[in-house]
Amino acid sequence: MTTPMDLLIVTLETASDRPVERGDLSLALAGAELVDLLGAGAVTLHGDRIVPGTQRGMDDRLLDEAESSLDRVAPYESVEDWLWRRGRGLSEAYRATLDAEGDDTRQRRGWLRRRSDRQTPVDSPARRHAAERWRSGEPVLSGLAAVVGVHDEPVGDFEGFDADALVTVLAAVEDAVTELAGVRQQRQIEEAAFDNIWRAP
Template sequence: MTTPRDLLIVAMDTVSGHSVDRGDLSLALAGAEAIDLLGARAIGLDGERIVPGPPLPLADRMLDRAASALTREPPYEPVGEWLWRRGRGLPGAYLDTLEADGEAVRERHRRWMVFHTSELALVDSSARRRATHRLRSDEPVLATLATAIGIHDPSTPDSPAVTRVDDVATATVLTAVDDALGELAVERQRRAERRDAATADNVRRGY
């Protein structure tokens, strides 16, 4: 299993009455992929730029796709740009993978709150148990990514323990994810303010 798959599983498994924003999850999944690629030595970082390593066979097909999507000519891509580019459509791709691997099934009348359009339900599997254990054990990478997008294990206190990532490259990716989530939140606020202003203008005009 990989960090992106674990992140999606815990999102589906622990969210209750809360919808994880699709954009937030997209960015976090792309960051999780980058961290796993670092762990596999498929990439390195030069400052904040992703430097591809030699092509390596990876055990996960989604990570293979991520590696094949790397910018392999200098100047290399900054982590932040990778998150936005790679994250586009990524949650749907991982949901498809869970379904194809038999770790999630479609239910006609049940909807997970990860996506309002999703009708996938997790099955009882070793992958699900592993992801849940990883979150509950407060593993730093998964805990940080989950907290960043509003996922909290209901079996833990409301205030999760502060986790620390000692690896500099991993910490750089996590910081980039946090920055990108902040940018997305600002853009959402701007859109909401524009909608409110347009609504108020229409009211003044009698519409």
């Protein structure tokens, strides 16, 4: 049971006014991976730099990949750079893992899957774990969910020795998602302007 998988399940199950953008989710999942690496002592943060510890293995394939991909050369990688690099295509990787482990199905009509069919995790230990963590209002999961738009209630304070590191990670995820939203908006403006040129008499 990992924070990224819990986040994915929550985004699939929680009603929202808008669908979660894949890019936003990928950035949040990369942040969730970093949270778990911090919790396992696999990394520490010095300012905004990710300092790897001794490689130990995370008992999870995707987290093992994350740990293996850490920049182990000083001055090390910033949290922001990690999110953009590690986050590329990460939502698809986690959805494929959820499906392969039998924890994901589609509510669909007939025999064929449609792209519009809503994905819903089946009842499983992973789903129950995510649901319990979500109901408890655990600050990290709530904070990540808020960033991708499926949670708008106040997030509780982080506690423990790594509270400052968690705040740094969540802030970086929020900044990256905001930046990505700006890129999408600019692209839409440019596409609309291009369409208007061709439609002009």
